Amino acid sequence: MSKIIATLAIRGAHETVNLAEQKIKEAVDAKGPNEAVAFPNTGYFLPVIYGLTGEKIEKVSDMERVLKIAKDLLPEEPSQDLWLPYLGNTLDAGIATLFGAEMIMALRYIGIGEPPVNDLYLGAADDVIMRARGVEFVDGSAPGFAAVVGAAPTTEQAVALARELQQKSLYTFMAGSTNGICMADQLAEAGVELGWDTRLVPFDPHVYGQIYSIGFATRAAMSFGGVQPGDYERILRYNKNRVFAFVVALGEVDPIKYAAAAGAINYGFPTIADTDIPQILPTGVCTYEHVVSNVPVENIIQKSIEVRGLKIKIDKIPIPVAYGAAFEGERIRKDDLFAEFGGSKSEAFELLRMRDMDEVEDNKIELVGIDLKDMQEKKAYPLAILVDVAGRKMQKDFEPILERQIHHLINGAEGVMHVSQRDVVWMRVGKKAVDKGFKLTDIGKILHTKIMNEFPAIVDKVQVTLITDNDKVHELIEVARKEYHERDERVGGLTDDNVDTFYSCTLCQSFAPTHVCIITPQRLGLCGAYNWLDGKASYEINPTGPNQPILKGETLDAENGEWSGINEFLSGASNGAVPRLYAYSMMQNPMTSCGCFEAIVAHLPLMDEETGMIYSGFMIVNRDYAGGTPFGMGFSTMAGLVGGGMQNPGMAGIGKYFLGSPKFLSADGGFARVVWMPSELKEQLRGILEAQAERSGDPDLLDKIADETNAMTMDEVLAFIKPKNHPVLSMDMLG
């Protein structure tokens, strides 16, 4: 009964908070109260504490305040007879446990306690990982996560559990052991590939490591949901209604595990156990039951999904290997390699073409040439993947959109790795997949099933032809190249001026409820995933979905990019909060941002101390860049200022490819104002940025832009650009 759980959880909370107190004392003694303490690379301090209380822990002595909060939350254990109500108290004890655990784990990063990272265990997820992976929770490609505590009865069962979670595209966060063994140890022993890429994430052998799961969830609320630190009600509600996570307790549950589970219940994350512990079945704090026990390991994931209230659509694809988004991150290394295609080792390409209805025979999958079984191990072979689709509502414009799906669709197969697209594609098939009977025609089955399932509104028929015959591939690759070229010409010709309709995007409103993207041919969505054509296709596929056409209406201001139809739409969609939009400006009436942007542009005023001149430079920082910037903060901290669906002049979230658009903040002076960006971003986008520089009339502009290797303060940026005669020096000051 619940009283037993309450008693043990409250006991575990006391143990945890006492241990935290002891560790803080140790830290003060060993390092002094002013020793800095933080998780690596995060703008959210100790995120659970920061999110729920607003307290920023930056040094050891800051922990004393939070320790007091945790102690104040600690209730007494329920008495034997005539007990006082304990549910509220137990949940509070759970929060106290999270605070204690987070401090204990953070102190490990400064040498108090076990090292937080080793060969197997990854420790805390930094903000780069959180954002990259968090987006998958936003767009639904990861339906949730399982926080697995303890070990399965056998290694085989652990592997089966992991595979089932992967097939359901769920993340598996592992921390906590049974008799000294964690599920991560079992998976490692069985040679299962662990890490963020395979969604099997080993955090720590101790259950306190699950604080990283909770920290991930807490940051998701702040980062994608725009919830302010300290607004605990919204952080927890956001998690209950958006982040569909649950705790799987394998093996014995001790007081500390109960206490941690009580903490998770506050987030709406129930616990499902394989042992015979008491249950809490009434609903209300979580969506459904709070603790369900005695579930056999074989059924535990199915039961967990039901208890959490999660609906997961799994396509049954008739292939001999497992399939799911979690396998997309798998790498096939040399040792596991059976055969590979393309990747400069052989000719390979893929092409999706629209055909007339009578030209396509649905579900016809044909192989021209030899299949895997006749290939030699570790050799490269030519490959063409030709996908012919037909549909009453199919349009030529949708070809590239569907073609781009091929990459992740093929990648979802266990034991198959797929990189890039078009004629630069590179595919590897592993030995294990071939052992299980995987054939090249299975790729056809995947493509047929998934394209039919995901695009039923525009696709009625799919036919796939796979070619490994050298001559045929060589002949057809030229045809394909011609198609690619025509397509690029066609898309390149689309401008904001020559269409009359833009698209809204509220795809991420599940996570960022107030933000609406306006996608134009020359300004893609700030997440980088949706351009104008995607918006158009998405509308065709789902006319009531997240992408809606908006008639531009009257052009009010061509230079700033203001249209009457867009203003009206935004004003309505934001309840009047965003009455005007300048699509080409960051300084006036800018686009709002959710939390999913790929990069941030920020106004960087540079003052010349000698002349007193102020130059209005722009700096760019991308999500994958982990370091600091001349703005004085890193991506995460800046993201906190940009997000939240408010118009915030001087900063904007953008899709990276917007940097190559002729309309890139053209009203503010455009690309010529960019004075700083991380070197990796510059390299990644070099091709389109060079074209942009050319267009701005300064072909050498790229070399005049500072990066982290030469400038980390505004003064250093100015010192770098001044001798190079950066164009911003001759531009007007902004705002």
Add this chain to the structure above:
Amino acid sequence: MSDKIRSVDPATIEMLEKVGDMSTMFSRAEEMKPCTFGSEGSCCRVCGMGPCRLGGKSKEGREKTGVCGATIHTVAARNLARAVAAGASAHSDHGRSVAMTFLAAAKGEAPGYGIKDEAKLMTVAGYFGVQTEGKTVQEIAVAVGEAALGQYGKQEGTPMAYVHRATEKRQQIWEDLEVYPRGFDREVVQLMHQTHAGVDQDAEHILMSSVRCAMADGWGGSMMATDLQDIMFGTPKPLRSEANLGILKQKDVNIILHGHEPLLSEKIVDIATDPEMIEYAKSKGAEGITLGGICCTGNEVLMRRGVGPAGNVLQQELAIATGVVDAMIVDVQCVFQGIVEASKKYHTKVITTNERAKITGAEHIQFEEHNAIETAKTIVKAAIDNFANRKGEVFIPDHKKPMIAGYSHEYIKYMLGGKFRASFRPLNDAIISGRIQGAVAIVGCNNPRTTHDDSHRFLVEELIKRDILVVMTGCAAQGAAKAGYMTPETMEMAGPGLKEICETIGIAPVLHLGSCVDNSRVLTVLTEVVREGGLGEDISDLPAVGIAPEWYSEKALTIALYCVASGADVIFGGVQAPYRGSSEMMRLTTEGFKEKFGATFEFLPTKEEILEATLNKIQAKRKALGIDTQKERVLFDMDMRRELNV
């Protein structure tokens, strides 16, 4: 003595045996038959042309009217109206005392009083539209005190502030029916005016004006009393105590706190638990000081301080008859003159303390809020000094039961989700899933014309057995506590669904919500349950019923009217409708109220009928809500998640 069973409470039964032929409420009720005309509401005594006794037909076969021509319907409505005005006045004048003390405390003019619950002060400031930003706690408290007092003399004709705490739908109903209260004093005065001879002579109109007056209490004076008391003395949270006369200790100085206001009694608890005063008691030969409560003063100090209830309203004379009560400190309401007569047989000092209530033969020590501590000291000392004067046979019935009290609506919300997830969601879920079938508030008094505590016990047992959560206030609550029903172990008597909820939260299936002004807590809980969602749009949609099975006072009638006006079905038991002489009034309060407010005010003669009606009402509401059958579990995909509120 008649054959009627006087009480089911063992302590009461033993005390009645002990006192033998001493005059008590029980014996007097048997001797005094109620006046037939008066009890049906058909006696009109509002002018000097009468009194007129109505009912029946004249010789000519016409319906009898008063000398003035008033029909029995007008007369019955007028009688109810005057009772409602008196009941509302009692509660709300209590609220006024609290507001005045609150304001004095805020201004620093009432030493010993202060702000114990700042968070609640801020919430209440919001209800009154008091700005809090940039203001000190004291400034806010002064503004809140002034705003609260302002509600009494409000003249603008706009609704009283607390009306806006109700659901939108309910507010609209009140506006449409013109029953939203405009100012407390105004509603009482106007109602008294309307019931003067030759003014309002339309039964329905008089009744609706009575409803408005009751509303000024329920969504005004009473609710403010609860709020301001919580701010000053602390919002209740669960605590342990014991109930019944068995809490009195022969070797202690025993002080009974009786009446309805916590203003003085809070200070008496402070003083009586002060080591200095305990030493003083010891110097007089006692082992210590025991406090016990009776009636709602008892409930107030129980909810916040854990003082054990020695008994409910019918036990006031019997407490004195134990021979160990050294002082009975009384304030207002339900303090019966019989205690002075009883005290003469023993040594008990009856001390009246309120300017509103003196009793011939009792000692009066005036309570002044600016001198509360000194007053409390004087009173406690008087009790201690009286210890030596004990006379008469001492008998303390060996009956007391442990209990948990202290459920404020704030705590109920907390207990369902902790500090971080406090909400009514789990309660709503439990009702929707059918684990809890519904909720019943059993409230009100005792009445010697029914068997003392019998209906309270019966209904609690039968309702929880059927998975119905019971909340209680007033003397009804004390009745259940004395039966031991307010312990978490009582969950064993509950049905399986309710038991599971009790186990999850750690509560009894019977919750003590406080005194009779705290019926306002019930309104707040019901409103919050509606707001939480999933159970309709208004209180009238909820599977919830209010029952006063042993009512006696005019206050009970007032409570009934504001509860019905709020959308809750109300059933009274025992003594039947005091307006039953008028068929029209019977229709107006049942069918008529149903049409207007979506709820009825019924009187049913037996506990079994009350139970049956309650169960039927709850099941009908469940059916209307579509929660009478189990629903399939909803699983959420990404699109459905987008619909969820974050």
